[in-house]
Amino acid sequence: MSSIAPLLLLYTVMTLQLAALAVLAIRHINCSWADAHVLDVYWKMCTYMPKVDTRISADIHKQGCYECAAVNDMLLTLRRHKASLLDIGANIGSYTLPAAADGHPVYAFELMPMNAAHLQSSLIANSLENNVRLFPIAVGAKPGWSTWTDPSTGENKGGFSMRNHENASSDELNHPNYPIIQLDSLPPISGPVFLKMDIEGSECKALEGARERFLRAIDLVGFFMEWGSKLRHECCNTILAPFFKELQDRHSLTPYGRTEYGRMAGKNVPIAVAQLCKKDARVRFQNLLWLRIGTRALGTAMI
Numbered sequence: 612m613s614s615i616a617p618l619l620l621l622y623t624v625m626t627l628q629l630a631a632l633a634v635l636a637i638r639h640i641n642c643s644w645a646d647a648h649v650l651d652v653y654w655k656m657c658t659y660m661p662k663v664d665t666r667i668s669a670d671i672h673k674q675g676c677y678e679c680a681a682v683n684d685m686l687l688t689l690r691r692h693k694a695s696l697l698d699i700g701a702n703i704g705s706y707t708l709p710a711a712a713d714g715h716p717v718y719a720f721e722l723m724p725m726n727a728a729h730l731q732s733s734l735i736a737n738s739l740e741n742n743v744r745l746f747p748i749a750v751g752a753k754p755g756w757s758t759w760t761d762p763s764t765g766e767n768k769g770g771f772s773m774r775n776h777e778n779a780s781s782d783e784l785n786h787p788n789y790p791i792i793q794l795d796s797l798p799p800i801s802g803p804v805f806l807k808m809d810i811e812g813s814e815c816k817a818l819e820g821a822r823e824r825f826l827r828a829i830d831l832v833g834f835f836m837e838w839g840s841k842l843r844h845e846c847c848n849t850i851l852a853p854f855f856k857e858l859q860d861r862h863s864l865t866p867y868g869r870t871e872y873g874r875m876a877g878k879n880v881p882i883a884v885a886q887l888c889k890k891d892a893r894v895r896f897q898n899l900l901w902l903r904i905g906t907r908a909l910g911t912a913m914i
Contacts, residue, residue: 640728643668644736647708648675649682654712654739657732658703667705677705681835681869684879684900685805688833689715692903694803699750699794699817700810704730706835710805711742718800722749722757722789750810751791752819793820805833815846818854826854831862838868838899847888858901859884865903868896 642657645668658668670677682705689696689710696710701719703726711717711734721727727747734740749757794817806829808814814836842851858864866887867879879900887899 640725640732642729642732643672645672646675647671649679649709650686652686652709652713654708655733655736656704656708657729657736659729667702671705676709678898680879681898681900682706682709684902685710685807685833685835686713688805688902689713692803692805692832694805694832695800697800697804697806699806699808701730701745702726702809704733706807707743708733708737708739711739712737714742717743718746719743720746720748720750722747748789749791749813750794750817750820751813752793752816753791754793754796755791756788757791794818794825795820795823797825799828803830803832806831806835808834808836811837812841814842815850819846819850821854822850826857826861831858831864832903834858834864834899834901836899837897839897843888852888855884855887863903864901867900867902869898869900 640657641660643660645656645658647654647656656671658664658671661669661672667677676682685696685706686709688694690713695716695718696706698707698710698717698719701707701721704719707717707719707730719730721730724747727745731745734743734745751757808817810817855866858866866882866884868882869879880896882896882899
């Protein structure tokens with residue numbers, strides 16, 4: 612089989628899935644519409660019912676955005692560098708939609724059909740289909756096929772996790788199957804790129820698939836990822852530490868932690884790279900933001 616055959620199969624599967632998403636979005640999605648906004652950017656957003664999705668959808672209805680400070684940082688970075696957004700784990704579009712509404716090209720990956728259909732509904736409602744390439748597939752350590760697990764908490768209705776076939780339960784295997792690709796296998800994205808990754812604990816697998824060529828083939832000007840003790844225990848020294856070194860050395864990015872504790876609550880806190888994989892790190896934080904050296908993070912607190 613030629614090397615191009617797997618790509619042709621993947622694109623055929625994606626085309627069929629996108630067609631199915633369009634039908635799902637039009638016929639079966641019960642949107643709870645919100646007037647979303649961040650900075651000077653406004654858009655209509657199809658969310659879940661806030662009483663059911665008490666985290667993301669509820670925040671968007673209440674304050675116009677989710678993780679607003681991080682979205683602010685992303686937008687300012689996209690504007691400063693005239694960059695594209697690569698959104699791994701787009702969910703219902705909390706990052707994809709403001710970036711697209713602000714005029715930036717977006718490459719959005721979202722495995723869960725209901726999340727992707729909500730996002731597709733918002734794209735249609737805001738005439739943003741040409742700004743966003745939506746990929747209803749998973750990103751992982753190696754090519755293959757995946758399904759998903761149900762959310763571990765009822766407060767985040769869209770918080771589904773990828774599950775490889777070999778690790779899936781019999782119930783999970785009854786879900787539809789979706790292809791897995793590696794970040795290393797992505798076609799080149801021209802120009803500067805901001806990478807956002809929030810895939811419910813599968814970050815180690817996704818970044819394991821980015822160790823060969825991804826960071827050498829992309830001009831990364833920012834990186835935002837969910838962070839916590841699980842990642843530090845699971846793969847920080849083996850996978851993340853080399854990836855972080857490339858972010859620092861090749862792309863001149865500096866890490867900031869966002870903490871919700873004590874006097875630094877709500878601030879982006881500069882963190883030494885050497886401290887990131889230490890289990891007893893002095894500052895605990897939930898998200899990690901990397902910015903190009905010389906770019907001051909919005910809301911930065913120096914310690």
